[in-house]
Amino acid sequence: MIRGTLLLLFPLKSIMEKLGCGISASMAKSPAHGSVIVPDWHETAEGKEYLTCILRKNRRRVFGLLERPVLPPPVAIDTASYKIFVSGKSGVGKTALVAKLAGLEVPVAHHETTGIQTTVVFWPAKLQASNRVVMFRFEFWDCGESALKKFDHMLPACKENTDAFLFLFSFTDRTSFEDLPGQLARMTSESPSVVKMVIGSKFDQYMHTDVPERELTIFRQTWGLPLLRVKSVPGRRLADGRTLDGRAGLADVAHVLNGLAEQLWYQDQVTAGLLPSPSENAPG
Numbered sequence: 001m002i003r004g005t006l007l008l009l010f011p012l013k014s015i016m017e018k019l020g021c022g023i024s025a026s027m028a029k030s031p032a033h034g035s036v037i038v039p040d041w042h043e044t045a046e047g048k049e050y051l052t053c054i055l056r057k058n059r060r061r062v063f064g065l066l067e068r069p070v071l072p073p074p075v076a077i078d079t080a081s082y083k084i085f086v087s088g089k090s091g092v093g094k095t096a097l098v099a100k101l102a103g104l105e106v107p108v109a110h111h112e113t114t115g116i117q118t119t120v121v122f123w124p125a126k127l128q129a130s131n132r133v134v135m136f137r138f139e140f141w142d143c144g145e146s147a148l149k150k151f152d153h154m155l156p157a158c159k160e161n162t163d164a165f166l167f168l169f170s171f172t173d174r175t176s177f178e179d180l181p182g183q184l185a186r187m188t189s190e191s192p193s194v195v196k197m198v199i200g201s202k203f204d205q206y207m208h209t210d211v212p213e214r215e216l217t218i219f220r221q222t223w224g225l226p227l228l229r230v231k232s233v234p235g236r237r238l239a240d241g242r243t244l245d246g247r248a249g250l251a252d253v254a255h256v257l258n259g260l261a262e263q264l265w266y267q268d269q270v271t272a273g274l275l276p277s278p279s280e281n282a283p284g
Helices: 009-018 045-054 094-102 145-150 154-159 174-178 180-188 203-208 213-223 246-271
Strands: 079-087 116-126 133-143 164-170 195-201 227-229
Touching: 045 116, 045 246, 079 094, 079 180, 079 246, 094 116, 094 133, 094 164, 094 195, 094 246, 116 154, 116 246, 133 154, 133 246, 145 154, 164 174, 164 180, 164 246, 174 180, 180 195, 195 213, 195 246, 213 227, 227 246
Parallel strands: 079 133, 079 164, 164 195, 195 227
Antiparallel strands: 116 133
16 A cells, blocks of 8 residues: 645735745645646546446445455556545534545534544546556545644644645635635644645635635745635435435546645655656756
C-alpha cells in the first residue's frame, strides 16, 4: 500500500505579515488541472467498469476502516492511501462535504461534530503519464471546532501523519473566507510539504454570496492553491424517491476526488524524486 480574493489586497497582505507567513513562502506550485489524472475517465466505459466496485445497484457502498473494494483479478490495481484533515469554522459544511464525498445522506440541520469522525472513501483514477489505474483511498478526519478548543490532544491527532489539509469556507459566510489565511498559517506551519486545497461550500447559494469572484481570484493568485466549489443541494434520488443515486452522486463530487488524487499523487512523485520540486522549477 502506498503512503501517502480579496479586493482589499493590501489588508490581506497585512494580515499575512502579522501571521508571519509571507506571500512568496505560501505559494506552492500545484500541477495543472488534468496533467496528472485523466479528468473525465470515470465517465468512460472503462472507468464505469472500475466504479462498479464502489457501487451496488447504483447505490454507494460504505467502507469501514479495514474494508476495501473487491475487483476481479483481471482488473486488480494498486491502492494509494492518504489521510486528509478537513478544517474550517463551525457551520461551513465540513461534515456535509465528507458525507457527499462518501455518498451518504447530508445532515439537514447543523450539529457540531462532538469528537473526531473518520470516513473512508475509495476512488479509482487513471494516471495521464502511464495510463495506469490507481485506487485512491481517502481517509477523511473531521473534528468539531468546540472539541478542538476543549481537548488539547484532538488537533495533534488530526494533524499526525496527515497527507492533505482541506480548508473549507462557506460562500454564505464571509468571515469563514477571511479566516482562511489564519487557518493556513496555524495548520501548515509545521507541515510545509503537506498538500493544501481550499473548498468553497454552498456554491448553489451563490446568488446570496458574501464572497465575490474577484476576491477568489486574488486569493488564488496570492496563495497559489487549488480552489474548488461544492453545492449544498441534496443528492439526486433513485426511482424509489428515498435512496441516494450513487452514480449521480459520484458525478457531483468527481472534481473534488480527482483534484485530491492529482495533488496527492503529484506530491508523492516530488517526494520520491521522480519529479523536480516546485522550488527547483522556480525562476532564480
